[in-house]
Amino acid sequence: MSINFKKHTSLFTVICMFFTMVLVLSPISTVSAANTTYYVDSVAGNDSNNGTSTSTPWKTLSKVNATAFGAGDKILFKYNSTWTGQLKVTSSGASGNPITIGSYGGTSSKPIIAGSATGTELLSDPGFENATSGWSVNSPFSINTAAANARTGTKSLKLVAAGGWANTYPTSAVSVNTNTTYTFSAYIKGSGTVMLRVYDSAWSTVLSSQNFTATSSWTQVSVSVASGANTSLNPLFTDSTGGGGTIYIDDASFLGSTEAPVLLDNVSYVTVDGLEVTNDAASEGFRSGIKITSNSGSGTKYGITIKNNNIHNIKGYSTSTDGKQYFNAGIFMKPNTHFDGVTIDNNYIHDSSVMGFYDNAPAGSRMYNVLIQNNTVENTSAHGINIQNGEAPLIQYNRVINAGVNAVDSVAVDGIYPIATNNATMQYNYVEGTKRVLYDGYPWDFDFEMGGTNVFQYNYSRNNEGGFILYVTQSLTPAPTLIARYNISQNDGTNPDYYQGYFSLGKEVPIYFYNNVFYQSPANSTGFLMGWSGFADADKKGDFKNNVFYTSSTTTAYTTYAGTNRPFSNNSFYGHTPTNPGSNYITADPKFVNAGSGGTDINSVSGYKLQASSPLINAGLSIASNGGKDYWGGTLYNGTADIGAHEYGAASSSTTIPQSQMTATATSQQGGYEASKAIDGNNATFWHNQWSPATTLPQSITLNLGGSYNVTKLRYLPRQDGNPNGNITNYTIYVSTNGTTFTQVASGTWPDGWDFTEKSVTITGTGVSYVRLTATAGYGGAYAGAAEINIERQ
Numbered sequence: 001m002s003i004n005f006k007k008h009t010s011l012f013t014v015i016c017m018f019f020t021m022v023l024v025l026s027p028i029s030t031v032s033a034a035n036t037t038y039y040v041d042s043v044a045g046n047d048s049n050n051g052t053s054t055s056t057p058w059k060t061l062s063k064v065n066a067t068a069f070g071a072g073d074k075i076l077f078k079y080n081s082t083w084t085g086q087l088k089v090t091s092s093g094a095s096g097n098p099i100t101i102g103s104y105g106g107t108s109s110k111p112i113i114a115g116s117a118t119g120t121e122l123l124s125d126p127g128f129e130n131a132t133s134g135w136s137v138n139s140p141f142s143i144n145t146a147a148a149n150a151r152t153g154t155k156s157l158k159l160v161a162a163g164g165w166a167n168t169y170p171t172s173a174v175s176v177n178t179n180t181t182y183t184f185s186a187y188i189k190g191s192g193t194v195m196l197r198v199y200d201s202a203w204s205t206v207l208s209s210q211n212f213t214a215t216s217s218w219t220q221v222s223v224s225v226a227s228g229a230n231t232s233l234n235p236l237f238t239d240s241t242g243g244g245g246t247i248y249i250d251d252a253s254f255l256g257s258t259e260a261p262v263l264l265d266n267v268s269y270v271t272v273d274g275l276e277v278t279n280d281a282a283s284e285g286f287r288s289g290i291k292i293t294s295n296s297g298s299g300t301k302y303g304i305t306i307k308n309n310n311i312h313n314i315k316g317y318s319t320s321t322d323g324k325q326y327f328n329a330g331i332f333m334k335p336n337t338h339f340d341g342v343t344i345d346n347n348y349i350h351d352s353s354v355m356g357f358y359d360n361a362p363a364g365s366r367m368y369n370v371l372i373q374n375n376t377v378e379n380t381s382a383h384g385i386n387i388q389n390g391e392a393p394l395i396q397y398n399r400v401i402n403a404g405v406n407a408v409d410s411v412a413v414d415g416i417y418p419i420a421t422n423n424a425t426m427q428y429n430y431v432e433g434t435k436r437v438l439y440d441g442y443p444w445d446f447d448f449e450m451g452g453t454n455v456f457q458y459n460y461s462r463n464n465e466g467g468f469i470l471y472v473t474q475s476l477t478p479a480p481t482l483i484a485r486y487n488i489s490q491n492d493g494t495n496p497d498y499y500q501g502y503f504s505l506g507k508e509v510p511i512y513f514y515n516n517v518f519y520q521s522p523a524n525s526t527g528f529l530m531g532w533s534g535f536a537d538a539d540k541k542g543d544f545k546n547n548v549f550y551t552s553s554t555t556t557a558y559t560t561y562a563g564t565n566r567p568f569s570n571n572s573f574y575g576h577t578p579t580n581p582g583s584n585y586i587t588a589d590p591k592f593v594n595a596g597s598g599g600t601d602i603n604s605v606s607g608y609k610l611q612a613s614s615p616l617i618n619a620g621l622s623i624a625s626n627g628g629k630d631y632w633g634g635t636l637y638n639g640t641a642d643i644g645a646h647e648y649g650a651a652s653s654s655t656t657i658p659q660s661q662m663t664a665t666a667t668s669q670q671g672g673y674e675a676s677k678a679i680d681g682n683n684a685t686f687w688h689n690q691w692s693p694a695t696t697l698p699q700s701i702t703l704n705l706g707g708s709y710n711v712t713k714l715r716y717l718p719r720q721d722g723n724p725n726g727n728i729t730n731y732t733i734y735v736s737t738n739g740t741t742f743t744q745v746a747s748g749t750w751p752d753g754w755d756f757t758e759k760s761v762t763i764t765g766t767g768v769s770y771v772r773l774t775a776t777a778g779y780g781g782a783y784a785g786a787a788e789i790n791i792e793r794q
Contacts, residue, residue, distance in 0.1 A: 034070030035097070039104060042081040054105065061085050061113075071097040077113075077275065079106025084114045087262050093269035098303060100271045101262070108777055110310055110749070115258030115279030115287060144248060151187050151218045151250035159194070159237065159247045166238040173201055173232035179327040180259050181285030184235040185222030186252035190214040192245020198225040199234040207233070214247045226286060226317075226324070257281065260291035260332065269303035274747070280313040284353055286324070287316040288332035296336040306331055307345040308748035316354035318381030320411045325382045326360055333359035333367075340368040344375060346748040346761065353381040353406055361389035363420075373397045373762060376751060381406040383414050384431065390421040392452075396428045397760055399601070400443070404435030411438045414470060415461070417445030422480075423452035427459060430602050434464040436495045441466025442504065443492065446511065448472050450480040458631055459487045460602045465495035467502035467529075468518060474508040482511040486631045486645045488605050489518045490598045493526055501529035502558075507539035510565070513547055514623055515630070517608050517645050520551040521596050527551055527558025527576070530566060541565040544582070546620035548572040548590055548644045570621045572643045588615045590644065601757045603715075605631070609646045616643035655713075655792040661706030664789075668695045675701050678786040686719040688726050688785035689775075698732075699784045700774040704739070705791060711735060711768045713792040716750070717758045719785055724753030726785030730777035735765035742772055753779025758788075 038051040038058065045059030058064065061083050064075060071094035077083070093099040103111050144150065144158035159167065176182060184198055197209035208225035227233060235254055239245075261277050264270050277289040289311035294301045316328030330349035333339065339359075349356040356377030361367055370393035377384040377400045384400030387393050395416060404413030415431035418424040431443035443461035446454060446469070461468065468489045474480055493502045502518075505511070518528060528549055531540030540563060552575045553559055560579040562568040568582025572590050581587075591614035594607030609632070610616055620641035628636055634650030642648055659679040666675035666687060673688035678701060689699040705711075718727035730749050734742035745763045763771070771791050775784030 035072035036070075037074040037076060038064075038067075039076050039078065040064060041078040041105075042083050043078075061087050069099050071099065071269070074100045074102060076102050076104040077111035079103055079111055080109045082112040082114060084116050086115065086258050086260065087113050089262075089264045089267055089270055092267045093303070095269060095303060098269040098271045098305070099267075100273060101275065102271075103274045110274055110276040112276045112278065113261040114277075115261040149189075149248050151189075156248045156250040157252075159239075159249060166236060168234060168236050173234050174254055175232050176227045176230065176256065177259065178227055178229055178231060179286045179324075180227050181224055181257040181287070182227060182233065183222050183224045183255045183257070184208075184253075185220060185255070186237075187218045187220050187250045188212060188214045188247055189216060189218045190245065190247040192247050193239060194221075194247050194249070195238045196221060196223045197236045197238055198223065199236065201230045201232040201234065203234055214245070218250070224283070224285070257285050257287060259286055260288040262290040264290075264292040264304065266293065266295045266298055266301070268301045271305040271307070272309060273305070274308045274749075276310040276312075278311075278313045279315065281315040284315055284317050284319075286328050287314055288328040288354065289314045289330045289349070289352075291332045291334065292339075293334040294337045294339065298337055300338040300340050301335070302339075303341045304339065305343040305345070306347060307343065309347045310749060311347060311349045312351045314352035314354050316352070318353040318407055319409045320382070325355065325410065326358065329355040329358040329382075330377070330380075331357045333361070335359060335361045335365045335367065338366050338368065339370075342367060342370045344370075344372045346374040348376050348378075348749060348751055349380075350376070350378040350751075352379075355382040355386055356380060356384045356400065356403075358383070358386045359388050359390075363389070365389060366391050367393065370394070374760060375399070376401070378402060378751075379405050381408070381413075382410055383417070384434075385416045386419065387421055387424070388419045390418060390424060392423040393418065393421065393425070395424070395426045397762070398429045400429070400431045400434070402433040402435070403431075404437055404441065405433065407435060407437045412440035413437055414440050414445040414466075415443040415464065417447050417470075418450065418454065419447035420449040421454070422450070424450070424454045426456045428602055429459045430461070430600070431459070431464060432462045432600065434466065436465035436500075439466075439500065440470055441495060442468065442470040443489075444468065444484070445470040446472065446474070446482050448474075449476055450474055450482065451476050453481040453483065455483045455485070455627075456487060457483070457485050457627055458602075460490075460598065460605055461487070461492055462490045462598060462600070463494060464492045466500060467493040467504060469511070470504040471506040471511055473506060479509045482509065484511055484513050485515050485627060487516045488598065488608055488631065488645055489516065490596065490605075491519065491521055493520065493528075501531050502526075503528065503530055503542060505531040505540040505542050505566075507541060510541040510543045512543045514545040514626075515547065515620070515641075515643070515645055517548045518550065519548075519595055519608075520553065522552045525552040525554075527553030527555050528561075529558045530561060530563065538564050544568045544571055545623065546570050546641060546643045548574070548616070549578070550574045550590065550595060551576050570619065570643060572616055586615055586619060586643065590614055590616050599757075603758055608644065610642065610644060610648045612648070614648065617648045619643050655794065657705055657707070657709060657791045657793055659790065663704045663706070664701055665704075666699065666701045668699050673785070678789045679703065681788070683717065683720045683787050686726075686785050686787040688719075689783060691783065694782060696782045697778060697784060698774050698776045700772050701786065701789070702770055702772040703789060703791065705769050705771065708737070708767045708769050709791075709793040711763055711765045711771065711791055711793050713760055714746075714763050714771060714773065715758055715760045715788075715790040715792070716773065716786060717788040718753070718756050719787045720756060722756075724756075725778075725780035726783035727753035727756070727779045728773075728775040728777070728784055728786070729753060729779060730775070731761075732774045732776060733761060733763055734772040734774065735763065735768045736770040736772070737767050739770045742770070
């Protein structure tokens with residue numbers, strides 16, 4: 001647009017006109033002051049409010065999306081409220097002063113951000129009252145002006161098919177987002193057949209098409225299409241049959257699904273804390289829960305924290321046959337530049353068709369200082385937790401349960417794994433029930449192109465179909481070091497087949513396996529196949545020392561151990577007759593405390609400790625750079641190394657503060673269910689707030705630690721009698737040095753009260769003498785309780 005001013009127009013007039021145009025033509029947005037708290041209420045809010053108090057909240061996502069926020073701002077959504085669409089954050093905070101997306105005003109139900117299956121309307125021509133612009137309205141096309149033939153208003157598009165016609169909607173391609181699902185729809189009536197078809201941006205490939213027969217009544221018809229790598233699409237009405245007829249078309253639209261209900265778009269220093277996020281639909285599409293992305297060339301993005309969110313029913317692509325599953329996840333990162341400082345903490349991601357967490361970092365983009373901890377991923381169609389192009393990520397205290405259980409046509413599903421990542425540490429994780437769809441089904445995986453030293457340690461896996469670990473091609477120079485140590489596997493390998501082993505070994509570099517326990521019960525005694533059947537023995541590389549192989553399998557092929565590139569030394573074999581067991585092996589009963597008794601969390605496997613009479617004590621090889629402790633925190637070594645995950649008699653490096661030195665008080669307690677029952681070491685007793693007469697939440701239990709400590713973790717065990725009432729679902733944790741002034745150090749949610757497993761929360765505090773756990777919501781309404789609470793220290 002250009003403006004010609006007359007010579008005599010004053011400078012003042014020009015300036016005034018210019019700024020008037022800016023005000024008229026520029027989109028209106030609100031700019032906030034920094035360190036301000038804003039409130040959003042979907043029921044009682046009003047976008048005309050200032051939003052800065054609970055009595056004057058905003059109402060819509062549109063208002064939030066149109067506001068530019070500053071460092072330290074908080075945008076809080078009201079409990080028990082729901083918004084449909086997308087919350088899009090485009091403002092950055094500052095180091096130590098992030099922008100926080102959170103909640104307020106309740107405890108019972110997190111604020112819900114729900115994606116829409118129809119999503120954002122890109123194009124629309126309701127009634128075609130003004131539809132001539134942008135349409136090729138030429139013979140045999142015309143605008144029908146008879147109200148009787150219009151669905152709404154007074155006009156519709158009349159298409160007279162005489163041997164075949166085609167009409168684009170609109171005349172030029174529609175700009176779209178890559179890897180997003182779109183729906184092209186319209187209402188039709190009349191006689192004849194119309195095809196709705198969508199082409200790629202170059203008109204070279206039909207991406208979606210379907211024929212529809214018009215009737216005497218208005219009927220909505222539609223096709224869905226995945227944009228893939230296209231940045232524009234071409235929707236088209238066509239008669240592909242040449243059958244003739246007159247069809248009226250009305251209310252046409254081209255809609256994009258909500259790719260993610262919460263989108264952090266090219267930002268730094270943003271925290272998303274305590275939302276419920278869902279993105280459901282009738283069929284799969286490119287859908288995530290929370291998405292974090294960056295623009296190529298925009299520089300490193302810093303300080304992203306996603307914590308305490310309930311993310312579920314994400315109907316994204318699960319299939320890996322065409323790679324679509326790698327473009328969505330419960331928490332999905334799509335970095336086109338580097339990210340530095342990413343924390344994914346205490347989220348519950350469940351009942352979805354997508355991965356739990358995934359970052360699709362392309363080559364050249366790296367993920368620095370990534371911490372993924374305390375998350376539960378349950379009932380997915382795809383992988384549990386997958387980090388790509390990471391630098392020294394730490395993945396710990398996560399639970400992945402039933403990954404792949406909803407899979408339809410995925411090729412491979414695994415629990416936790418890094419890919420193209422350097423120096424990754426995966427520890428204290430629990431993976432159960434991973435499904436073997438066609439391949440894989442493993443709890444752990446060293447995937448392509450690992451670099452540096454990568455370790456799986458102190459993990460527990462149980463009842464995974466594929467086996468213990470997968471190892472994929474490693475071709476980097478220098479070669480990586482891959483280590484699996486002090487892990488416990490119970491009844492993994494429930495669904496092997498001829499081309500997959502319990503240890504799916506590669507051929508480039510060995511994995512160093514030492515001091516692991518591999519246990520299979522009689523009901524699941526398929527043994528331990530080394531590598532992939534059909535590969536030459538020289539291709540299968542692994543180094544095995546101080547491990548326990550405990551199985552009743554009599555399948556010779558599955559109990560063949562040492563080979564040309566598989567040195568075995570000082571391992572224990574029990575319950576079967578091993579073939580090629582290597583050197584210095586032991587076949588006597590290992591004398592576990594109670595083998596096979598592992599439960600459903602990492603703290604339930606004490607049955608794999610050694611008894612005093614065990615022949616595995618002092619029977620192992622000492623290994624340098626061994627991590628310094630056994631599975632239970634015992635210091636290595638007590639004399640010569642033991643075989644298995646337990647170093648018998650080692651000085652405990654346990655970080656758990658003894659309950660015997662603690663005292664406990666509570667804001668409320670029922671007679672017989674006093675606070676002291678939460679620190680008595682007896683899982684059968686528990687603290688419970690008063691129910692007769694009834695009290696309300698919140699309620700707190702405070703532990704006097706009996707000393708001053710640098711605390712690191714709180715462990716919470718719900719009541720164990722099978723009744724969920726009082727099992728805490730929403731919590732806040734405080735610490736104090738003096739018992740008077742308390743500082744909040746954590747808050748979040750645990751799965752619903754029917755989950756009776758132990759929960760853990762990372763907490764930090766120096767010189768702490770008191771820890772307070774406050775229940776803000778619990779199963780059964782106004783109930784709170786705990787069977788046991790333990791505090792860990794440095």
